[in-house]
Amino acid sequence: MAKLTEQDIINWSGDDYMNADHLEFFKERLLNMQQELLSNASATASHLQEQEATPDPADRATLEEEYALELRTRDRERKLLQKIQSTLRLIEDGSYGYCEDTGEPIGLKRLLARPTASLSVEAQERRERMKRQYAD
Known part of the structure; x- marks a missing residue:
């Protein structure tokens, strides 16, 4: 099968969430x-090493x-x-692809926007509400 595209992910509607292609x-x-x-990181390291000291404050x-x-x-x-x-x-x-709090699917569209997401939108919002409550 051909590699999936972003559009394929957006349009996906099957039951096989997080299949091998996903x-x-x-x-x-x-x-x-x-x-x-x-x-x-490599470019930054090179850039910082190249710079010369300048006498002008x-x-x-x-x-x-x-x-x-x-x-x-x-x-x-x-x-x-x-x-x-x-x-x-x-x-x-x-x-x-599964929420670390609830075990529910995070969702392909959320993962497309943030591939490192480890929480569903609901779980993320719940954590943020809790943080705000304890911060006040």
Whole structure:
């Protein structure tokens, strides 16, 4: 069978949720995301090593702010990379696509929007409400 496309996922209406084709589609998407993040990290490392010190304090401050922003971005990406790797393990063990709180299907459209989602929309909203209650 031909590889599924995003449109195939959006239009899917069968009973075979998270079949082998679905798993292969999401695995490929996650591996592509992972590769992009690793490439970004390499580019950042090279970029930071190339920069020369500048004697002008204003230029130096601007460079330092750019570095700080870039490093914060890479830190977020590092966390996402960990999430991608744990999600790939879920695909391997057969539990991908199911809510970690309820065991219910997360849904193909939600996974298409956020392939690393581990909660159904309802479970995510419930957790966010609980956080707000305890934060107030």
